[in-house]
Amino acid sequence: MLLSAFFSGSETGMMSVNRYRLRHLAQQGQPGAQRIQAMLAKPDRLIGLILIGNNLVNIAASAIATILCLRWFGDAGILIATFGTTLIVLIFAEVTPKTIAALHPERVATPASWILQPLLRVMYPVVAFINLLTNGLIRLLGINPQSPARADALSSDELRTVVNEASSMIPSSHQQMLLSILDLEKVTVEDVMTPRSDIVAIDVQSDVKSMMKQLSQAQYTRILLYRNEIDDAIGFLHARDIMQLFTKNSSELDKSEIVRAARDIYFIPEGTPLNVQLLKFQRYKERIGLVVDEYGDIQGLVTLEDILEEIVGEFTTTILPASTDNAVVESDGSIIVEGVANLRDLNKEMNWSLPTDGPKTVSGLIIETLGDIPQQPLCLRIDGYAMEIIESSDNLIKRVRFLPPSAI
Known part of the structure; x- marks a missing residue:
């Protein structure tokens, strides 16, 4: 019964251990975790060893109980041995050890691996033979036993569930940021862009004094320049460039100098997910772009800060209205x-x-x-x-x- 309890508890503990925590401990060099990870890399061998041992000791226990009960109780001993062994195995060799192992899988799996690993080496010929027979039977049922098992990689929805369930270990602000990162793929640039009607821009066709006034009173680090209508955009004028223009020219600025100082426009197709756009901003070293539709018409403006605010929330230093x-x-x-x-x-x-x-x-x-x-x-x-x-x-x-x- 003790051996049966060991094999039952070991099976549940090994299969219930947290794979991600196990991988983390193994990467830190913990021998027990490395040993368990190596055994779980080939679960068919591990399960085969445990089931062979478990069934062997259970059948042996049943046979011994039957012989003893026949000597003690005669023909009625068969019935007594059957029900008695079933009850004892269920309570002491199945339910109790498996429940303990399910509640504390790491505590059970680590010491069990000390016994199972050398036992697997000794019993390998028997385990391999049993696996050969079972794989042949599985093939007869039309199932490929060599097909890859489900990958350990988690989907975004599964990761979201993990983050939600880890709320007791993660501060709520950090948890919200992690969930926001996972949601980036579901949000497009249209959801966070400044609409076309709200874009602060300067028409270069207006007089120089009006442009100078708008530039001096600008509350943004980048101002869009356009000609007649916003769809005919020229470029973005950075606040640093504006300061340099004012510094170099004590007299009135020339309109052509302002236009030449404008930087090229980075265009973003509408419907682009935020996670994709964030990577594009990083790849092309951009911080701002204009969202355009399939006809090339400007729909709005998106900045790197808009995407970051989707992750961390509104910045306290923003001058935009909440x-x-x-x-x-x-x-x-x-x-x-x-x-x-x-x-x-x-x-x-x-x-x-x-x-x-x-x-x-x-x-x-x-x-x-x-x-x-x-x-x-x-x-x-x-x-x-x-x-x-x-x-x-x-x-x-x-x-x-x-x-x-x-x-x-």
């Missing part, structure tokens, strides 16, 4: 939201779940739902959220009131 500036909580519990408010930002800040697989703004979501831009106040419900349009124009819904659940 997403909560687009939402104001009223005394009755309703929330006034600007029509241009980004849906993903609202979902994050307000803990909502507005649909984000279509339009990116509140105005766009309502217009898509209604198929029109209402000119009068109107109430509607989208995905369970009751809202009231309180202000709109010919081409945009400007303000929307989200009603509290108690008012619905």
Whole structure:
């Protein structure tokens, strides 16, 4: 029974040990982890050894019990031995050791490996013969025993589950950053870009004084220059270049000097996932780009900071308005939201779940739902959220009131 308990517990402990922790300990040079990892590299041999030993001692125990009970109880001894051995094996050689091994797999697997490894060397001919027979039977069933087992690599969804379950060991801020990194592949540049209408840019066709004033009052490190319309963009003018222009020219700047100082534009196709764009920014040493559609029309502007904010959250030094500036909580519990408010930002800040697989703004979501831009106040419900349009124009819904659940 002790040998049976050993083999049963060893099997559960070996199969239940955390493979990633085991790999980490093995890389640190821990002998026990290296020994277990080497044995688990060929699980068919390990399982074959354990099952041979377990079945051998269980059958031997049953045979010995039967002989003893026949001597002690006569013909009734067969029945007594059958039920008695079954009960003892279940309690002391199966359930108890396997439960302990499942709760503490590393504590069981490490000392067991000291015995199993040399035993595997001694029993290898028998194990190999048994594996040969079983593999032949598996082939008769139409299964290839040599097919690769499931890889240890985790998918992004599985990694997300691991991070969520490790919340007690990871600070919440770090956990959120890890989850945000995993979500980058699901978010595109359109979700984080500054819309075309909000891009701060300077028309080089305007007079020099107006351009100088805009440049001197610019709150951004890079300003887009364009000719007549934003689709005819010329380049980005860096704040450092602006300072050099002002320093070198005590007199009035020439417009051509400003245009020549502009740097080339880096274009980003719409629909590019953020994880891909982050790598492209790194590869091409860029920090800013214009998002264009299939026709080459500019849709918005994306910076490296926009992608990093998706991972770490809003930077405290940013001069851009926070997403909560687009939402104001009223005394009755309703929330006034600007029509241009980004849906993903609202979902994050307000803990909502507005649909984000279509339009990116509140105005766009309502217009898509209604198929029109209402000119009068109107109430509607989208995905369970009751809202009231309180202000709109010919081409945009400007303000929307989200009603509290108690008012619905």
